[in-house]
Amino acid sequence: MGTIGQHLLNGMMQGTIYGLVAMGFTIFFGVMNVIKFSHGDVLTVGAFAALVAVWATSALGMPVYVQFIAAFIAAMILTAVVGAGISHFLIMPLRNAPPLNMLLMTMMVGTLLREAIRLFFPNGTNPQRFPELLPAGGFSLGRSFFRFDALILIVAGVASIGVVYWIINRTKFGLAMRAVAEDVETARTMGINFARVIPLTFALGSLTAGFAGTIYGLYYSEINYGMGLLLAVIGFTAAIVGGLGNIWGAIIGGYLFAGLQTLVVAAMPSMSDYKNVFAFVLIIVLITWRPTGLLAERGSERV
Amino acid sequence: MTGRLIVQDIYTAYDRADVLSGLSIEVVPGTITCILGSNGAGKSTLIRSILRLTPPRAGSIAFDGITLDTMQTHDIIGLGIACIPEGRRIFAKMTVEENLRVGAYLVSSERAIQMRLAKVYETFPRLKERAKQLAGTMSGGEQAMVSIGRGLMTEPKLLVIDEPSLGLSPLFVQENFNVIRRINETGVTVLLVEQNVNQTLAISHYGYVLSQGRIVVHGTPAVLSADAEVQRAYFGGAH
Numbered sequence: 001m002g003t004i005g006q007h008l009l010n011g012m013m014q015g016t017i018y019g020l021v022a023m024g025f026t027i028f029f030g031v032m033n034v035i036k037f038s039h040g041d042v043l044t045v046g047a048f049a050a051l052v053a054v055w056a057t058s059a060l061g062m063p064v065y066v067q068f069i070a071a072f073i074a075a076m077i078l079t080a081v082v083g084a085g086i087s088h089f090l091i092m093p094l095r096n097a098p099p100l101n102m103l104l105m106t107m108m109v110g111t112l113l114r115e116a117i118r119l120f121f122p123n124g125t126n127p128q129r130f131p132e133l134l135p136a137g138g139f140s141l142g143r144s145f146f147r148f149d150a151l152i153l154i155v156a157g158v159a160s161i162g163v164v165y166w167i168i169n170r171t172k173f174g175l176a177m178r179a180v181a182e183d184v185e186t187a188r189t190m191g192i193n194f195a196r197v198i199p200l201t202f203a204l205g206s207l208t209a210g211f212a213g214t215i216y217g218l219y220y221s222e223i224n225y226g227m228g229l230l231l232a233v234i235g236f237t238a239a240i241v242g243g244l245g246n247i248w249g250a251i252i253g254g255y256l257f258a259g260l261q262t263l264v265v266a267a268m269p270s271m272s273d274y275k276n277v278f279a280f281v282l283i284i285v286l287i288t289w290r291p292t293g294l295l296a297e298r299g300s301e302r303v
Numbered sequence: 304m305t306g307r308l309i310v311q312d313i314y315t316a317y318d319r320a321d322v323l324s325g326l327s328i329e330v331v332p333g334t335i336t337c338i339l340g341s342n343g344a345g346k347s348t349l350i351r352s353i354l355r356l357t358p359p360r361a362g363s364i365a366f367d368g369i370t371l372d373t374m375q376t377h378d379i380i381g382l383g384i385a386c387i388p389e390g391r392r393i394f395a396k397m398t399v400e401e402n403l404r405v406g407a408y409l410v411s412s413e414r415a416i417q418m419r420l421a422k423v424y425e426t427f428p429r430l431k432e433r434a435k436q437l438a439g440t441m442s443g444g445e446q447a448m449v450s451i452g453r454g455l456m457t458e459p460k461l462l463v464i465d466e467p468s469l470g471l472s473p474l475f476v477q478e479n480f481n482v483i484r485r486i487n488e489t490g491v492t493v494l495l496v497e498q499n500v501n502q503t504l505a506i507s508h509y510g511y512v513l514s515q516g517r518i519v520v521h522g523t524p525a526v527l528s529a530d531a532e533v534q535r536a537y538f539g540g541a542h
Binding site: 172189190 | 392
């Protein structure tokens with residue numbers, strides 16, 4: 001049984017991961033009107049890349065902080081490359097195809113990535129232990145115990161959400177991204193090379209998933225080839241609830257979903273295995289009440 | 304002076320049917336050259352061909368001696384052509400300043416961007432007041448200013464303007480034409496595509512009349528105003 005503080009911390013951690021995943025969905029949808037179902041499996045690729053990086057750096061006898069940084073860098077680089085590749089070789093050529101074909105294609109790419117990890121990663125069918133790289137301790141505040149690693153990961157996650165938000169809203173690349181999202185043709189007549197901006201956008205959306213996958217591994221100390229599936233469903237749900245295409249909506253949706261899960265666990269500890277069931281039921285009610293999402297078509301954040 | 308555009312015998316088709324067939328025009332540096340034509344004559348297709356949004360299937364287009372025939376749209380913009388599209392097409396979910404900054408996408412120096420922003424704000428003081436406002440929440444006339452200002456941010460050699468009077472109040476149309484004339488007087492070559500004959504001819508140096516994908520007549524405004532084809536096309540067959 002946890003205390004309020006621990007529930008809060010756990011909810012924040014999950015919400016950050018969900019928010020990062022949801023941001024990817026919302027970015028892809030904003031810029032290409034694509035629902036990219038391989039997103040969760042790209043996250044898994046990131047988590048496994050992080051694991052390999054940790055193995056490699058620790059085999060070389062490097063200090064723990066190098067392993068930690070290497071995990072994130074490897075995950076982000078590989079997911080960025082995979083995301084840009086999917087966009088350049090599959091999504092761009094299919095961009096005038098019916099949306100259902102696109103959906104199907106991204107689902108198949110996801111399955112392909114997932115199966116590739118399962119079959120080709122050593123012992124890939126079984127869950128993999130993710131080494132603990134962060135200080136194990138923590139501190140007590142009242143009746144709550146706060147783990148250092150959780151706090152560090154939450155700060156890192158929130159900071160990365162902030163960085164992505166900053167890139168979209170404050171940089172020249174973000175400006176080009178938003179221009180392409182709103183009106184590709186006019187963006188092109190302003191001198192924007194959309195054939196480059198779109199893969200870079202997918203790289204950005206995908207590396208946030210790689211980042212999230214690494215956080216997941218470090219926090220839960222275990223990853224498996226199917227971890228991306230549920231995270232994708234939850235991230236997609238969060239993006240829809242927040243209003244697909246709206247960055248703030250995705251972030252809020254992510255924390256909302258985690259909040260609902262945490263509420264279930266806190267209120268009915270014996271039912272904690274059912275937390276996703278309860279959370280999804282509440283989400284179904286929510287989207288029936290607001291079919292366009294909480295923030296749809298209101299702000300200027302659509303990318 | 305630069306900004307010479309030569310369109311030579313182009314054929315452009317969507318799917319199979321040719322919308323432009325054997326069309327040739329020349330835009331002389333320093334002038335305002337207009338393309339007149341009714342709806343469906345192929346005016347917008349001509350612009351799409353020049354910018355290669357819909358590349359011609361035959362023929363050749365050159366700008367200041369450089370052939371555009373294998374180029375991508377963004378590279379053509381990089382040569383010094385800017386476009387003020389039909390229907391303004393501002394980025395509604397961006398602020399006014401962000402819209403102008405997209406216009407300056409190919410300008411890398413922040414100082415140059417600042418100078419050009421200041422210049423656009425000088426031409427349209429209204430935009431300066433509204434710099435942080437979402438462009439989509441502005442009036443049609445203000446959006447037209449955003450669209451024109453955005454087209455000026457690269458300091459283009461050739462400005463292609465597609466139907467600037469479409470959907471604007473008569474008062475604003477006149478103001479718009481005055482702005483276009485002033486832009487031209489600063490040395491920018493203008494290719495103006497319009498339906499509005501009288502006001503367009505009043506500011507143009509040379510004009511082409513487009514009908515069913517071909518140039519039917521071309522000449523100076525004086526020649527065109529007197530021409531029977533133009534009369535027939537625009538003034539209800541008054542011959």
